[in-house]
Amino acid sequence: MxxxxxxxxxxxxxxxxxxxxxxxxxxxxxxxxxxEFDKSxxxxxxxxxxxxxxxxxxxxxGTPDVRKSLKDALSRGPATGYWVGDAAAxxxxxxxxxxxLASAIRTIDGTSLVICAEGASDTYARQIAPxxxxxxxxxxxxxxxxxxxxxxxxxxxxxxxxxxxxVTVNRPCVIAVLPAGYEPPIPGLKAVLSAGKKPxxxxxxxxxxxxxxxxxxxxxxxxxxxxxxxxxxxxGDASDKxxxxxxxxxxxxxxx
Amino acid sequence: MVNTAKKFVEKEVAPVALQVDETGEFPGQLxxxxxxxxxxxxxxxxxxxxxxxxxxxxxxxxxxxxxxxxVLTVNMGAHAELAGGLLNMLGTPEQKEKYLTKLCSGEYIxxxxxxxxxxxxxxxxxxxxxxxxxxxxxxxGNKVLVSNIGVADVYIIFIKTSEVDPITRDGISAFIVDKNxxxxxxxxxxxxxxWHGSATGTISFSDMxxxxxxxxxxxxxxxxxxxxxxxxxxxxxxxxxxxxAEAAYQMAFDYSMSRIQHGVPMYDRFQVTKFxxxxxxxxxxxxxxxxxxxxxxxxxxxxxxxxxxxxxIRGAEVAEEVAREAIQIYGGVGCIDETGxxxxxxxxxxxxxxxxxxxxxxxxxGTMMRYGKYPLA
Numbered sequence: 069m070x071x072x073x074x075x076x077x078x079x080x081x082x083x084x085x086x087x088x089x090x091x092x093x094x095x096x097x098x099x100x101x102x103x104e105f106d107k108s109x110x111x112x113x114x115x116x117x118x119x120x121x122x123x124x125x126x127x128x129x130g131t132p133d134v135r136k137s138l139k140d141a142l143s144r145g146p147a148t149g150y151w152v153g154d155a156a157a158x159x160x161x162x163x164x165x166x167x168x169l170a171s172a173i174r175t176i177d178g179t180s181l182v183i184c185a186e187g188a189s190d191t192y193a194r195q196i197a198p199x200x201x202x203x204x205x206x207x208x209x210x211x212x213x214x215x216x217x218x219x220x221x222x223x224x225x226x227x228x229x230x231x232x233x234x235v236t237v238n239r240p241c242v243i244a245v246l247p248a249g250y251e252p253p254i255p256g257l258k259a260v261l262s263a264g265k266k267p268x269x270x271x272x273x274x275x276x277x278x279x280x281x282x283x284x285x286x287x288x289x290x291x292x293x294x295x296x297x298x299x300x301x302x303x304g305d306a307s308d309k310x311x312x313x314x315x316x317x318x319x320x321x322x323x324x
Numbered sequence: 325m326v327n328t329a330k331k332f333v334e335k336e337v338a339p340v341a342l343q344v345d346e347t348g349e350f351p352g353q354l355x356x357x358x359x360x361x362x363x364x365x366x367x368x369x370x371x372x373x374x375x376x377x378x379x380x381x382x383x384x385x386x387x388x389x390x391x392x393x394x395v396l397t398v399n400m401g402a403h404a405e406l407a408g409g410l411l412n413m414l415g416t417p418e419q420k421e422k423y424l425t426k427l428c429s430g431e432y433i434x435x436x437x438x439x440x441x442x443x444x445x446x447x448x449x450x451x452x453x454x455x456x457x458x459x460x461x462x463x464x465g466n467k468v469l470v471s472n473i474g475v476a477d478v479y480i481i482f483i484k485t486s487e488v489d490p491i492t493r494d495g496i497s498a499f500i501v502d503k504n505x506x507x508x509x510x511x512x513x514x515x516x517x518x519w520h521g522s523a524t525g526t527i528s529f530s531d532m533x534x535x536x537x538x539x540x541x542x543x544x545x546x547x548x549x550x551x552x553x554x555x556x557x558x559x560x561x562x563x564x565x566x567x568x569a570e571a572a573y574q575m576a577f578d579y580s581m582s583r584i585q586h587g588v589p590m591y592d593r594f595q596v597t598k599f600x601x602x603x604x605x606x607x608x609x610x611x612x613x614x615x616x617x618x619x620x621x622x623x624x625x626x627x628x629x630x631x632x633x634x635x636x637i638r639g640a641e642v643a644e645e646v647a648r649e650a651i652q653i654y655g656g657v658g659c660i661d662e663t664g665x666x667x668x669x670x671x672x673x674x675x676x677x678x679x680x681x682x683x684x685x686x687x688x689x690g691t692m693m694r695y696g697k698y699p700l701a
Contacts, residue, residue, distance in 0.1 A: 140327075254331045257362030257375055257385075 359430015390567025409553030507532030565639025
């Protein structure tokens with residue numbers, strides 16, 4: 069039986085991040101969660117599996133803390149969880165992450181489709197799907213909002229700037245989905261309970277033969293603070309107010 | 325588990341909570357979703373579609389929902405704790421297969437009719453009665469203040485089948501009544517102070533004939549099981565009161581921090597505001613300890629019936645006082661329904677009466693104390 073693998077990232081909950089006055093970011097109280105966009109990837113996996121009857125699995129790479137994500141991921145439907153937990157994930161760049169994921173995918177029997185989110189909710193770098201596809205030498209289709217599967221053929225609708233594009237691709241392949249079309253449902257209590265009984269497979273970076281040293285290193289992170297102008301346009305009718313707003317935005321260089 | 329409830333509340337309940345309060349319409353879509361998510365059979369056996377979990381888990385779910393839409397917990401409590409508890413304790417395997425599975429999934433909505441127009445909760449005085457005629461019972465009378473009427477697919481009712489023993493309450497029987505039964509009349513919804521959306525009203529029986537196999541439990545002997553299912557519902561009122569108090573407190577705290585008076589947040593300007601919030605918070609933490617301590621006793625099989633009743637009393641009292649003080653902190657704005665804080669006080673007031681009034685519960689506890697049934701440990 070073919071297997072569909074949903075990849076996801078365990079990220080810090082952005083609601084728990086605190087921007088200090090010096091713009092440094094306090095993550096000390098931040099809890100982890102599955103990237104919101106990646107929940108859509110898992111949902112897409114379940115929707116495709118409902119069409120094909122294929123087996124389903126999740127795969128994630130993160131620090132040892134990522135183990136906390138497994139129950140949540142599996143409560144969303146997939147039957148098996150694969151995870152690579154290593155402290156090196158803390159500094160991993162897109163190259164390392166995609167190498168680890170691609171190597172792990174090679175160990176999962178029958179994988180014919182990998183579904184990722186277009187980007188993760190922390191960095192939104194949009195690199196993982198194309199890189200994993202390249203490393204596996206599989207075609208990659210990005211920005212997907214809808215898929216129909218017939219045998220090995222997938223017809224996907226891509227949402228691009230200003231248009232929708234329909235493409236077909238044969239499995240094995242990698243698909244990156246956008247949240248639109250794959251709204252993740254809330255897992256019910258039965259699904260949460262059964263998730264704890266599903267099989268888990270821990271994989272190690274060494275056994276996958278990956279080098280965890282990143283090529284790109286993050287030197288610093290600074291929070292972004294929105295500065296409000298506190299300008300309220302009150303003169304004239306609605307049309308005048310909109311005209312004043314547009315003029316002000318042009319003056320600020322926000323509109324050309 | 326709690327995260328599931330939090331997400332449900334955040335994404336689906338909160339956006340329509342004020343609308344349900346305003347229209348008073350039974351929140352059918354939310355009730356259906358509660359069934360899909362497993363909230364209607366938390367403590368029911370897995371064999372019949374439940375989750376087989378403990379009351380502490382159920383309480384955590386009820387607490388979360390009560391923070392946003394208390395009336396949904398009323399709909400759920402009447403369905404799952406009252407009707408579900410009775411079906412689970414008294415039902416035959418066939419009755420459980422037919423009804424309990426659909427109760428857990430939410431496919432059927434259940435209501436429970438106990439209170440009579442005469443005598444309130446004193447079944448000795450109730451006029452509604454059932455007479456066995458061949459293979460059918462013929463039922464006449466009324467039940468009042470029944471929640472989930474009109475929307476319910478099945479009603480569990482308590483009816484006199486013989487003279488009622490004032491001590492043991494033997495003589496009362498429970499029956500399963502399908503909504504389309506001839507002779508069953510559903511009254512209109514009562515307009516109430518709070519619990520808008522509970523679909524509460526009167527159901528009447530006029531020569532209503534129901535098959536003998538719709539008797540739930542042994543004839544004339546359902547009150548012991550009823551005492552247990554009522555206690556379970558009273559237990560749930562503790563976390564419901566807690567959730568309501570937490571919501572009202574949080575709204576008042578946030579308002580006091582954002583409302584600028586004399587150039588500073590109201591919280592910093594007025595000592596009285598701080599003290600009110602500290603008192604509210606203290607009551608909440610006291611209630612939380614009482615709720616989850618008592619539920620731990622329940623889950624360990626050590627629950628005192630009196631403590632189950634105390635939980636409802638204290639839950640309602642704390643919710644009412646905290647919500648009242650929250651309105652006070654808001655001032656005039658708190659009296660405007662769009663603000664959303666005053667509905668917690670209205671719902672808390674009904675919680676202090678609906679299902680069993682604080683005074684009725686105190687009377688029970690007082691009697692137990694009088695006869696040495698509830699000594700200090």
